[in-house]
Amino acid sequence: MHAIVRIVRSCICGSDLHPYHDLPASQQGIPMGHEFLGVIEDLGTEVSGLKRGDLVVAPFAYADNTCDLCREGLHTSCPNGGFWAAGDVGGAQAEAIRVPQAQGTLVKLPVGEDSELLPSLLTLADVYGTGHHAAKQAHVNARTTVAVIGDGAVGLMALLSARRLGAERVILMGRHDDRTKLGIDFGATDVVPERGAEGIEKVRELTGGQGIHAVLEAVGYRDAYETAVGIVRAGGVISRVGVPQYEEAPIGFGSLFGPNITLTGGPAPVRAYIDELLPGVLEGTVEPGRVFDQALGLEQVPDGYRAMDERTALKVLIRP
């Protein structure tokens, strides 16, 4: 059920910055990274549909893709699944990686390892699928107004996904000029750099006071959640894909209950979305790979973390 994959492209995720901040210093280091595409070098006997030499992409969680939960499209809760760089499973910022549940996890890509599409294809491992999850869970369609909180790679992918699902009005809340410019390229109709009460007032103004049908929260801090509560329209949805850095928050009559707000989201089952999202990437109708604005070798990975932490890089591509 295993495979060994030689990693062709990997990258650094905004969520990697949390352990980057928290981990104690060590000489040996620990495995990191959960996004990769690569070439199958070796395969267990029970794996069918894949062969040595295939270029494949892996979701940020491995899964069997056959259990009840996977069949409900919830691969991140697969009882036989798990996460990279955890337990005895390695990280993706590496030369190679052992893949458990290879058949359920790896998806063959119909391009060569010299393809110019590799950066966009790599986003299927996490950020594009995660942005899509935010928009899909919020039932975004042509009739919904959308706001995206956060101009990191996931926020920009949520924006691109909302537009792809038909949203005509998408407000991007972010304050980094280079990122919001890319957001406008991805289809943002408005950019709101203000935060907190000022940002809430601005977004409410932009919607004639009514607020937003679908708020896609791609940050994870409690103030971002509070902004979401502040801008959401009665009957609307707050869809979270930023990993919450808090446990308790307001959900009572004065926040969610009174105006019938729905709160949804979680770790995206990106495996469930690859079949839907891959064709657009191959055809070039979307270019999610534009979130990568720096490319480094394996030895320079620490520089990559530093650049993302200092916001001098949006998302760093790794070429092992």
Added chain:
Amino acid sequence: MHAIVRIVRSCICGSDLHPYHDLPASQQGIPMGHEFLGVIEDLGTEVSGLKRGDLVVAPFAYADNTCDLCREGLHTSCPNGGFWAAGDVGGAQAEAIRVPQAQGTLVKLPVGEDSELLPSLLTLADVYGTGHHAAKQAHVNARTTVAVIGDGAVGLMALLSARRLGAERVILMGRHDDRTKLGIDFGATDVVPERGAEGIEKVRELTGGQGIHAVLEAVGYRDAYETAVGIVRAGGVISRVGVPQYEEAPIGFGSLFGPNITLTGGPAPVRAYIDELLPGVLEGTVEPGRVFDQALGLEQVPDGYRAMDERTALKVLIRP
């Protein structure tokens, strides 16, 4: 836009017990009650489609039924709407009531005021529509397992609604024998009297460890919310219609986010549901009026509150 309605039937709601506990004693009293059906005695000039002598039912929130929010089915957030027994609008535990937004609010009933269906028709004002809201917001269907937390009138209506929407497995969490017996009549497949950790374990056992797709929370206390989090299945929905008596609660990675739980619900826009629910009541395919187990006159209303507070009555009907 107003009407004067002579009240034929009213009742006491579980949510009336909160002010019953909290209000300071007074000689004069205050208007209470938000569920009624009655006969139109007088009508403003701008009201069409209704006439004097019509028997009508009113939702627990009045609304214009024409604004953006009403057209989205969210009458409880109507900017021209409001609640009974608030501001200058009277309560429904009374001989008569002035109805603002009469045209958007009152729904004509095709029966006489001597009909045996009056108790069931009165549940369209709140508890039946509220139970339906819980089930509908949780997307209950034939493939969803359902648990209802709370065996009060709203919980029993959520149960009846889940069955009506096709659910084949509905677990009722409640510990009052007379209520859970009625729950079994309404279609509960299992009754779990245990609470807290014991109740959670019991429900998980009943679902082979996986938990519940749609948890309908009809209590409003924080321990009920925590039970909901404990029994919900990964990817499932917690739908709240019990008015939360708390503001903050866990919603982070360890509760809602990690397993992709959706939290929804709020004050039910029962006006939006009357058209759908009325035919079954008229045909007798559902008998929601069975939640009334005591009937009193206006002078005995204080006894009714006492009986509901002491759980010797499930729901008290008022005949002014």
